Amino acid sequence: MPQFRMTGRGLWITVLIVPPLCFVALFIVYPIISAFAYAFFDWQGLRRLDFVGLENFHTVLFVEPYRSWTLNAFKNNIIVFFALMVLQNGLGFILAYALWRELPGARFHRIAVFLPVVLSTIIVAYLFKLFYHPLFGVVNISLKSIGLGEWAQPWLGQSGTALWSIIAAQAWHMVGFPTLVFLAGMQRIPGEILDAVRMETESEWVKITKIVWPLVAPSATIVFTLLFVGAFNWFELPYIMGGLDGSPFGSTDVLGLYFYRTAFGNVSAGQQDFGLGSALAVLIFIFIAAIAAVITTRLRAREIQL
Amino acid sequence: QDLTFWSWRQEDRAAYEQFIDTFEAANPGITVTFETFEATNYNTILSTALAGGTGPDVMMVRAYGGLENVAVAGYLEELTTESVPALAEFAAPAIAAESVRADSKIYAVPFASQTQLVIYNATIFADNGIEEPQTWDELMAASQKLKDAGIIPFANGTATAWQNETVTFGLGSSLMGKEFYDELMAGTADFTDARFTSALTSVNELAQEYFPDGFIGLDYPSAQQLFSSGMAAMFVGGSYELATFKAQNPDIELGVFAAPGETAEDAKLVGLYFDGGYAVNAATPNKEAAITFVNYLASQEFGQAFANTLNNISTIPNVTFDNPLLAEVNELNQSSIPYLMLAHFRYGEPSGSVLIQAEMQKLFSGETTPEAIGEALTTGLAAWYEPFQN
Amino acid sequence: MSVATTNYYDRRGILGTLGRDGLLQIILIANTILMLAPIVIMVFSAFKTTPQIFQSPFGIPDFSQVQNFIKIWSETNFLRYLLNSFLVTGASMVLILTLGTMAAYAIGRYAFTGASFILMFFLAGLTLPLKLAIIPLFMLMRDLSILNNQLSLIFVYTAMGLPSTVFIMTGFIRTLPNELEDAARMDGASEARIMWSIMLPLVRPAMVIAGIQNVVPIWNDFFFPLVFIQNDSLKTLPQGLTTFMGEYTTDWGVLFSGLTLSAAPIIIIYIVLSRQFIAGMTSGAIK
Amino acid sequence: MAQLSLRGIKKRFRDTEVLHGIDLEIGDREFVVFVGPSGCGKSTLLRLIAGLDPISDGEFVLNGHRMNDVAPSRRGIAMVFQSYALYPHMDVYENMAFGARLMGLDKAEVERRIAEAAQMLRLEALLKRKPRELSGGQRQRVAIGRALVRKPDVFLLDEPLSNLDAALRSEVRLEIAKLHREIGGTMIYVTHDQVEAMTLADKIVVMNNGRIEQVGSPRELYETPANTFVATFIGSPRMTLVDVTHEGDRLAMANGGSVAAGTLPGPGALKLGLRPDGVQLHRSASEGFAGRVEYTEYLGDNAYVYVRLANGTLLSARTTPNDLYTPDEAVTVSVTPGAAHYFSAEDGRRLDP
Amino acid sequence: MAQLSLRGIKKRFRDTEVLHGIDLEIGDREFVVFVGPSGCGKSTLLRLIAGLDPISDGEFVLNGHRMNDVAPSRRGIAMVFQSYALYPHMDVYENMAFGARLMGLDKAEVERRIAEAAQMLRLEALLKRKPRELSGGQRQRVAIGRALVRKPDVFLLDEPLSNLDAALRSEVRLEIAKLHREIGGTMIYVTHDQVEAMTLADKIVVMNNGRIEQVGSPRELYETPANTFVATFIGSPRMTLVDVTHEGDRLAMANGGSVAAGTLPGPGALKLGLRPDGVQLHRSASEGFAGRVEYTEYLGDNAYVYVRLANGTLLSARTTPNDLYTPDEAVTVSVTPGAAHYFSAEDGRRLDP
Numbered sequence A: 001m002p003q004f005r006m007t008g009r010g011l012w013i014t015v016l017i018v019p020p021l022c023f024v025a026l027f028i029v030y031p032i033i034s035a036f037a038y039a040f041f042d043w044q045g046l047r048r049l050d051f052v053g054l055e056n057f058h059t060v061l062f063v064e065p066y067r068s069w070t071l072n073a074f075k076n077n078i079i080v081f082f083a084l085m086v087l088q089n090g091l092g093f094i095l096a097y098a099l100w101r102e103l104p105g106a107r108f109h110r111i112a113v114f115l116p117v118v119l120s121t122i123i124v125a126y127l128f129k130l131f132y133h134p135l136f137g138v139v140n141i142s143l144k145s146i147g148l149g150e151w152a153q154p155w156l157g158q159s160g161t162a163l164w165s166i167i168a169a170q171a172w173h174m175v176g177f178p179t180l181v182f183l184a185g186m187q188r189i190p191g192e193i194l195d196a197v198r199m200e201t202e203s204e205w206v207k208i209t210k211i212v213w214p215l216v217a218p219s220a221t222i223v224f225t226l227l228f229v230g231a232f233n234w235f236e237l238p239y240i241m242g243g244l245d246g247s248p249f250g251s252t253d254v255l256g257l258y259f260y261r262t263a264f265g266n267v268s269a270g271q272q273d274f275g276l277g278s279a280l281a282v283l284i285f286i287f288i289a290a291i292a293a294v295i296t297t298r299l300r301a302r303e304i305q306l
Numbered sequence B: 001q002d003l004t005f006w007s008w009r010q011e012d013r014a015a016y017e018q019f020i021d022t023f024e025a026a027n028p029g030i031t032v033t034f035e036t037f038e039a040t041n042y043n044t045i046l047s048t049a050l051a052g053g054t055g056p057d058v059m060m061v062r063a064y065g066g067l068e069n070v071a072v073a074g075y076l077e078e079l080t081t082e083s084v085p086a087l088a089e090f091a092a093p094a095i096a097a098e099s100v101r102a103d104s105k106i107y108a109v110p111f112a113s114q115t116q117l118v119i120y121n122a123t124i125f126a127d128n129g130i131e132e133p134q135t136w137d138e139l140m141a142a143s144q145k146l147k148d149a150g151i152i153p154f155a156n157g158t159a160t161a162w163q164n165e166t167v168t169f170g171l172g173s174s175l176m177g178k179e180f181y182d183e184l185m186a187g188t189a190d191f192t193d194a195r196f197t198s199a200l201t202s203v204n205e206l207a208q209e210y211f212p213d214g215f216i217g218l219d220y221p222s223a224q225q226l227f228s229s230g231m232a233a234m235f236v237g238g239s240y241e242l243a244t245f246k247a248q249n250p251d252i253e254l255g256v257f258a259a260p261g262e263t264a265e266d267a268k269l270v271g272l273y274f275d276g277g278y279a280v281n282a283a284t285p286n287k288e289a290a291i292t293f294v295n296y297l298a299s300q301e302f303g304q305a306f307a308n309t310l311n312n313i314s315t316i317p318n319v320t321f322d323n324p325l326l327a328e329v330n331e332l333n334q335s336s337i338p339y340l341m342l343a344h345f346r347y348g349e350p351s352g353s354v355l356i357q358a359e360m361q362k363l364f365s366g367e368t369t370p371e372a373i374g375e376a377l378t379t380g381l382a383a384w385y386e387p388f389q390n
Numbered sequence C: 001m002s003v004a005t006t007n008y009y010d011r012r013g014i015l016g017t018l019g020r021d022g023l024l025q026i027i028l029i030a031n032t033i034l035m036l037a038p039i040v041i042m043v044f045s046a047f048k049t050t051p052q053i054f055q056s057p058f059g060i061p062d063f064s065q066v067q068n069f070i071k072i073w074s075e076t077n078f079l080r081y082l083l084n085s086f087l088v089t090g091a092s093m094v095l096i097l098t099l100g101t102m103a104a105y106a107i108g109r110y111a112f113t114g115a116s117f118i119l120m121f122f123l124a125g126l127t128l129p130l131k132l133a134i135i136p137l138f139m140l141m142r143d144l145s146i147l148n149n150q151l152s153l154i155f156v157y158t159a160m161g162l163p164s165t166v167f168i169m170t171g172f173i174r175t176l177p178n179e180l181e182d183a184a185r186m187d188g189a190s191e192a193r194i195m196w197s198i199m200l201p202l203v204r205p206a207m208v209i210a211g212i213q214n215v216v217p218i219w220n221d222f223f224f225p226l227v228f229i230q231n232d233s234l235k236t237l238p239q240g241l242t243t244f245m246g247e248y249t250t251d252w253g254v255l256f257s258g259l260t261l262s263a264a265p266i267i268i269i270y271i272v273l274s275r276q277f278i279a280g281m282t283s284g285a286i287k
Numbered sequence D, E: 001m002a003q004l005s006l007r008g009i010k011k012r013f014r015d016t017e018v019l020h021g022i023d024l025e026i027g028d029r030e031f032v033v034f035v036g037p038s039g040c041g042k043s044t045l046l047r048l049i050a051g052l053d054p055i056s057d058g059e060f061v062l063n064g065h066r067m068n069d070v071a072p073s074r075r076g077i078a079m080v081f082q083s084y085a086l087y088p089h090m091d092v093y094e095n096m097a098f099g100a101r102l103m104g105l106d107k108a109e110v111e112r113r114i115a116e117a118a119q120m121l122r123l124e125a126l127l128k129r130k131p132r133e134l135s136g137g138q139r140q141r142v143a144i145g146r147a148l149v150r151k152p153d154v155f156l157l158d159e160p161l162s163n164l165d166a167a168l169r170s171e172v173r174l175e176i177a178k179l180h181r182e183i184g185g186t187m188i189y190v191t192h193d194q195v196e197a198m199t200l201a202d203k204i205v206v207m208n209n210g211r212i213e214q215v216g217s218p219r220e221l222y223e224t225p226a227n228t229f230v231a232t233f234i235g236s237p238r239m240t241l242v243d244v245t246h247e248g249d250r251l252a253m254a255n256g257g258s259v260a261a262g263t264l265p266g267p268g269a270l271k272l273g274l275r276p277d278g279v280q281l282h283r284s285a286s287e288g289f290a291g292r293v294e295y296t297e298y299l300g301d302n303a304y305v306y307v308r309l310a311n312g313t314l315l316s317a318r319t320t321p322n323d324l325y326t327p328d329e330a331v332t333v334s335v336t337p338g339a340a341h342y343f344s345a346e347d348g349r350r351l352d353p
Ligand SMILES: Nc1ncnc2c1ncn2[C@@H]1O[C@H](COP(=O)(O)OP(=O)(O)OP(=O)(O)O)[C@@H](O)[C@H]1O
Pocket: D013, D014, D018, D036, D037, D038, D039, D040, D041, D042, D043, D044, D045, D192
């Protein structure tokens, strides 16, 4: 009888777990692994030639022009990651903090802050392209109207501003996500702990840095990890706003674009190379997975049971 | 027999369906399904489908390097003058654009040529008493006059990377000159050549002065918009823009001219290239029907209809152009050099297009010099372009 | 000591308190404006002609000017695309939520060997660059003979949505009280019955979160339909509209009405569900 | 030195008023306990004193200074929360040092104070532990220590023992009493545990529904409750109220006998309050209220007999554990002289002779 | 009919054994209360009986049938959980109907039973409400009702009142007692509240550390505890244990006087157990243990004086509320004849004469 119960339970768990597992295995893991295998072959256009071992990896890492392209894209990804860390997660934290205080209108603000998240990237990209329009864009028009005409810029046309402009659009689009995750974290801080701090200090700064921040560590783990993964997989927004080449002159190039362009080619380059593209994808995946694992375990260790 | 026919020309759907009707009427038993895809992702989709073995029977392929990607992998059926007799009549550069360099085998029927030149708003020119300029200085003067009149002289923006190439060769071909092109091809000159760099200097001067404020942040659709709405007088672009402008603003009166050289005597050259071609899937089970269809696509009947309905320059010989503007473009084509980077430098990484686009963007934002560009192009291309490797 | 405390008393506290909340309120209002303005501009622009958009980007349009919408309506299979989108998104969501909940339930509810490994397996799915796998995926779909068939989309979306769904739901299901399960067991319910009648009704908020999380990218995706779907009558809204907008890259008015139309269903769904969504999202669902 | 005056304090949340005007004086070094049914406003009042919520109306004066608008951290008040509210990410030492440092004390002084508090609360060995590594009682002590280190004039404690189990509870209760004796600050303590209230308080404040019902020493409240609410709230099992009519020198219960009346104002209906230890049961007696035993409760040192009086009231009576009554037995209830309380039949106020 | 036998029941979680062999017989219609300190294994034992966790070792026999491998729902046992575990998404009616339907009862029968239970528990008016719309006491009743509808032979209740506040608690306690009398199933009840245990139980099982310390009626446990653990666990304030030496007919405390010994086996060291009501305090008396008053607790009907005996033990004594002792007063403690308990100094077992 206990045997029967155990097998019954085992069967039940199997029934539950196998179909979803199959989906992921069949439609994600298996294709990805086959695609990773491309990295070990030489390709001419769409034609697979010989097995070349790690040569493709060597090429993208050490041979010009790939080397500088890789470095440039990687550098931009790092900028994106840190910038979004501040703009998206940092702002998200502040917004969450403000929302958490249940000031008048908080409900409305909450809905508003998450609204852009439900928009598609295309919409966001088109909108912001219009905003950054050098002649008619809202940004420049606003600057001119408040007498800061000399600050008006061809935002998406200069290497100095293009990436940042796209980052700003991304932050606008996604700031709602960390906001709500942080908010969820904050709402799990027992009210009495906050009252306890208020008994001891008036300083909002102390309260945030010494109490709230350490206590939302679990939210921070989620948000940091997802941001990291997202920043290094960043594709759609720079693709639509800067183009597949990372215009102007590579200043908005990121690994996602670079890998896609290398694997599938683009109108201006014409060349497709699955070998190099896959090698890049493998490297990116290994990098993301490794760092994400480190981040997660590091941050998890910091988490406190409430 | 059912044929599927893939294209990235979403805007031409109606016209193609009409052509297909004609074809089907003439060839009972063959039906053709026309399917279009978003242009920027077309390569990905086509590669994927071909690699997956489910590609279309007949497809549009890009010319030059784009064609090689697909052809070399063996996905395309070789076309010969036997299977498609009309190919024998085509101009050599058109055929070259649809062939693999290594063995000169033809894989597609070229469908259109495109010309890089200057399009202008005839009404504005007339209102301000401006004639088509014959020299570079006249072009500058005319621009100044427009600017003084509060009209943006050129609508172009360079935020969209490939526009830089268009602007460079649309404006600069005459300045560079045919000789430079020939020497470059012969391997006796490279991009550090003064003819090339000084042309870049002039183009940059013009752009800084007469392109819209912040043009480096202006993307392609916005630039088109500026021109078609009548806010700007000129647009450096391709002959494919003519139809677009007309569609956007049916009232607009357009004119075209080739950007002039230093002096009126310098040959006025346009940049010419072949857009792409119609190719047959090597693995199609309906090869016969596909070849029949491609033969139709190579016929003069089709070429004429193509030119008339789509307002494009068909590559098929002896097609005449009802549209005076097209006729004029066709006229200008007689004096041209190939659209340089596309025709010759898109066979390796980094491609000439990628380099020139990036370098011009740098130049326009003041971060490099024409001489440095020449250097960068030459050394960059040397990575795979043998003539530069010394 | 009392001297020190007297000092406390004499310093002001009001300004500090009021000023601080005031500042936060200002941040919130500014942010909300910033968040909503682009969306409002998008909707406004949908009713304008292109020159109007350029000349007065902020202006309030004449809402009776619906020619942009009419253009989309008459020149595309809009209704068809919309229905297809609903079909694909709906079917994917049903699968994602069913399968995701099943997996999460097994992982979160039963302690069995390999549970954490399976969880890690799902999580790895979050970080994989699926775009790279487009060719193998395409061949897979071909071998399954579901190319040019909405099943291919539904399957890919389901697989893509499962990792995050399992991630969210596992945490949530873990927090359900054991006693409920025990009570149902005492009442004589089978495992399936416990899951279906007792536990699932209680994780509805988490399902809403997972649902909205996935519905957005699925609704908006145009990459996979571009590759898998060629038949016009099977196209989804974003794909159909991208194709369509390819012809109108310079007609901002049409563009915006296209964007507005494709965003509208999801925005409406979001607003309708926002109450549940925010409540679920903030009631500790994320763990 | 801490002298607190609450003057006409009201508190509204949105449109519901939960405190309807509280007037209370609390002297230096007093130990005041707030009791009252759940939801009567005890915690709310405490939070107003602490400054955690704004006062809607009225004035709170501490040592002659109006406190209404002073920030919580500047009032010289420390609070010990029901759930302790220790900072989970800090160890015991840091928990105690946090507030002290924020007061601007120098390092040496902070250390000295913590050492002192730790010694008093026997926390020396735990200073490096995180809160989650402590037992309930230890956490409680840390929470008190944290308050102590700031040397406040006033301590507020909101149901500090409610999370502890019975054994720990009585232990910590003793510690708090000792602490008050040693450090001598003013303490305000909220509880709903009778034993805590009775044993700790110098002064008990009985609240009900946002109002103060009575203020007094435990003995006053027990022996002379001001009204039926206080009378039934204080004491366990609760006082039984019997509706009787005063006629001559007898108090008669509807269809069920009578008992002798004490000194009382005029005749009429009134409520007779009887505590379990103020009545005797007789198996056969002529005089007293008639009733039937409903059931008995044996508690070891005491036993309680519940008697359904003839008029339907359930009365509880204390007996010795050796008196055994069986359900349904008929008994007569007599009243111990002087142990009866009299309340007005209309408004429940104590009737004093 | 329900006769439960637990025979050598052990329970291990991974490698820790939490029940070390429980032997217990429970008769039909008995009301058995499990008490013991937190973590001693009460809930675990209940869950083994319910079948929610597998028994590691030993046998559970119900009405002569071995139950170890029978599914929970087939044992004829119902359980009321500490947190009620009502299905939050079902209304009261559905909560009660869920289990009944799963038993395969037909619709009419389910309805009949629910009507019956609802009437008994006064839930008729609440049948359409969701659990969150009920007060604590009402939820409790629904949880009981859910058990009732299945007409089980055995009811298990795990700390069913611990979530209620004091007033509600005593109310629901009375209801449970009444219920047991009316429906007459066997009830097994876990609590750590003394009063509940003493008042409800036919039989109390005192557990400690995964073992049964003593089984007996409340009176037996209170009056003849089997060892010091039971002695100090039952009764509040707890029994004081004084280390004394038995010499002749005296029991002498280290440096602090002596009291008369009762009938006792041989001389030597032993522990003297004194309940608060078993000692008297004298301001001046020659005989007894010497000590000093540490503090007093006034509880209205009783007062307790805590005396620090000369050997350092803290002793609690009950006095009348009118006896006022002040801290530090010297007192002598004498023992009420017959009220002393004697335990072995070595293993704490009761020493019976
Ligand atoms: N933030 C609030 N908004 C609205 N009403 C509130 C709020 N806080 C408390 N109340 C109401 O005020 C009344 C008093 O609450 P309070 O917490 O002071 O009661 P309490 O006496 O402490 O009760 P308990 O013994 O249960 O802790 C309650 O009716 C409560 O519902």
